[in-house]
Amino acid sequence: MLDIRLLRENADSVKARLATRGGSGLDAEVDAVLACDTERRAAETRLQTLQADRNRLSKEIGRLRAQGQDSSAIEAQVKAQAAEMQELSQASAILEETQRERLLALPNLPQQSVPAGRGEEDNPLIRTWGEKPVLAKTEDHVAIGQRLQLFDFERAAKLSGSGFVCYTGKGARLERALINFLLDLHTREHGYTEISPPLVVRPEALTGTSQLPKFEEQLYRIERDDLYLVPTAEVPVTNLHREEILPAASLPLRYVSYTPCFRREAGSAGLGTRGLIRLHQFDKVELVKFVAPETSYAELETLVADAEKVLQGLGLHYRVVTLCTGDMSATSAKTYDLEVWLPGQNAFREISSCSNFEDYQARRAKIRYRPAAGDKPRAVHTLNGSALAVGRTLVAILEQYQDADGSVVIPPALRPYVGGTERVSPPQKPNG
């Protein structure tokens, strides 16, 4: 949510920056918010004048009654204002709600350094790490996984429908190993505090991080209890500090959280992609930071670096791009994507997205800090990034480490987590 004061004072520059996101721009929406704001303030000012009046007269009534005198004239005077006060009170409540709704619907301002562009093709390449592995043969992860009996889509569909997977045997072990590797790396070497949050949350939490109201149809909802399954750990972890004023000395807060993520992927036409790339349920290790505004862009760089360390540690070839204005999510001020090389697709695919939301989420969720004793509270900056999407990491390992004999080499960094196993080979007996 943008600061209404910024809109009042710099409407033109806000409009110009929002317009870089593409489409027809949001000039009309900005004007509507401002019109609402003007009307709301007029109503509130008038209401508050009447309230001051009433408070004064009510005290006078108390005084008169205490002295045994007649107060009916003043009571009549106050009653005469009641209708107008009621009316103004309702009007200002409605205007306040309308203003908030309109403000919630406006996207964040892209940061100045974010390149203008229309879509994916305009995302500038920042750097590339490693090289394409030289492979004797190139299978995609679905073929590899089926031969090695690492996961089972058919049986998962029997349980839950399409878009779900069941990891089996060494596949399940590899997945668990990856999760532990990721959590250990970020807690031990990068200073993040591990969080294992609830996986169902109230609607307010989703509004705070701005999945609601816009992406309702992407969420699994438990209607009976008005709760939602988390689409990412970002939601519970960012909302840990909702409606709090944090001590400045506590910043930056850095959290790492492993959770399953649940997404309906409505409108994605049968998920579009084969295998583990896009599922209704997947595992992800997420990094979340709460920082002082002055430091948030430096923190974004280290966030990306922390995510990259994972890929480097696993020896996976990848590249980093900056999302241009047209490709960036509405919530973000600046986003870097990490794209890992997938030989099976002959393409780089997103495996991590690292964003600085500046104060956009913090204002929605009322997450503030006090810069110094006696200062007014100020919105923190929030950041988050995947480090990493576990399923896609497994895909990258299977495809980049596949060997000529049909086996897959386990990256050395991961071996301590699989009992020292160096290679996954096809099993001796058929599965089931």
Place this chain on the structure above:
RNA sequence: GGAGGAAUGGCCGAGUGGUUUAAGGCGGCGGUCUUGAAAACCGCAGUGCUCGAAAGGGUACCGGGGGUUCGAAUCCCUCUUCCUCCGCCA
């Protein structure tokens, strides 16, 4: 799931319709005193909105929302959370 009880400021805690401008205590900050510190004493301290160039006003907020009343921390309804007990349960 059932039956009770509770929620007041950073913390503890008083307050059951009207000078309450939420008592008092603890903790915090500033000052006086002191070579310094402690103690003592004095003072300052919440959040949002709004008016104002500013100084400074106004208004709302006693878990959330709604209601009764000229006037609500206080009375009524409702929701949430916590506690105690019962039932069920990994």
